[in-house]
Structure formats: C-alpha cells, structure tokens
Amino acid sequence: MTTKQTIPSDEDLTAFIDGELTAEEAARIEAIVKEDESTAERLEFLARASLPFKQAFAPLLAEAPREKLETMLAAIPPQQSAKSDPTPAFATRRRFLGALAASLVAGIAIDRAVIGIGARFSAKDENSEWRAVVADYISLYTAETLAGPVPGREDQAAQLAGLDEKLGLSLSPEAVSLPGIEFKRALLLQYDGKALAQIAYLDPETGPMALCIVKSDKGPKAPDLESRKGMNVVYWSNATHAFMLIGRIPVDRVQELAENARSRLSS
Helix, strand or coil: CCCCCCCCCCHHHHHHHCCCCCHHHHHHHHHHHHHHHHHHHHHHHHHHCCCCCCHHCCCHHHCCHHHHHHHHHHHCCCCCCCCCCCCCCCCHHHHHHHHHHHHHHHCCCCCCCCCCCCCCCCCCHHHHHEEEEEEHCCCCCHHHHHHCCCCCCHHHHHHHHHHHHHHCCCCHHHHEEEEEEEEEEEEEEEEECEEEEEEEEEECCEEEEEEEEEECCCEEEEEEEEEEEEEEEEEEEEEEEEEEECCCCHHHHHHHHHHHHHHCCCC
C-alpha cells in the first residue's frame, strides 16, 4: 500500500525555490511535484511571481521598533526542521515576512516599494501576470497600513504628478476619486521594468483598496471581473494603459466604482 505524501505548504515551496532545504527535503518535494499537478502549478506560480520583499521593505524594517518585533517573533513557536545549519534571523524570505507582518500589526505604514518579477508571461493573457503580482502585494495591506489623515487636494495633486511623467498620463485628484472611499496615497512602483502607478484608498467598511495602472500596448479591453487572494478585481484597458481596481469589496460595488473611475480616466 502506497502512503500518500503530505502536500507541501507555500512556505516549503518557497524554501525549495530559495535553495534552503536539505537534499532529502528537496528530493521529497521534487517527487511530489512530479506526481501532483496542483503542487507543480503552485510551485511554478511562486517561482514566477515571488516578490523581492526584503529589498522592497528594507526602509520599513529600518524604521520598525526592533525590540517589539523581536519580542513578537520570539513568541512564535519554531518550526521543526531537519536542517542542521540554522540561518541567522531575518536572513530568509520566510523570516522577513514574519517581521513584515509584525511591523504591520505595530501600525507602521508602507511608504515606498518596488514590485519585481521575471519576464515569463502566461501565453493566454500577459496582463493577468501583473494582476496576480499586484494582488499578492495588496493582500499584505491592512487598515493600519493606510492609517492617518486623508491628504489635502494639493498633496494629492503633488503625489499624482509624480506618476504622470513615467506613465504618460495626466491624473488629477478628481479623476481618481472614488465616491465614499478615502484617498490615502499615490505610489510609483515598478513591474517587470515598467512604471506602475498604485493609488491606495481606504474603504471604511471593507478596508484597503487600490487602483493600479501600467502601460500596455495590448489594445482596448472592456471591463472584466475576477477574484484574487480573497479580493474582487475589475480590470480593463485602453489603447495605451491597463487598469485594475482591487479590494475586499462586494462585486456590485467594485464594478460600480470601476465604471465611475473608467469614465473619468478616459475623458
């Protein structure tokens, strides 16, 4: 009788990608990947869409209350492992994500980040790749991430002006406003070597939302709906740019907001 092997977690697969497993552990995962299609697909996605979290959030960790972080992390039970060579704290992506989670709980806002990804695109829909990466990133946000007062119109305009040159757009606070949703900040990110605008909002009922924009030469596409990481996404494109609105907000509401934004951004 053959014993079914335990499906590896995302943490195990990430460690496999990063080369942090022993030869025995790596061989076990390789065997599972060959036999289990869903695990193989998940491994491919993680390898393709992994983010440089440590570099992206280095300023955040530098500002974090180190003593509080270390206390919180020390309370997490260590995972049993066959490794004989322990890795220094904060040296791996998994430990870094633990520090990031702790710092977000402590209420520290993320002010700058860079999204990076390899150039291996899906043959069916190239644009789906950037949406997957953005969803992974936005899923880290909490209401505390976007805490603080709403910037005044002048501050909003100044932040948006920083996006215009890189994206070839002319964005105004009125063009990106969402009825009933608080504008929080506009960030210039990077995806696959291209500028990516992220305008972050805070819905008082459902939490963080984001309107993201990237240059695209794939041509116009009517709005469509999908779900990623427990969030609803409406995405569309015009002749020069691709757009997505994402958040943990009901489908009918996110579609309404997306149509509202689309009409103003295309005018």
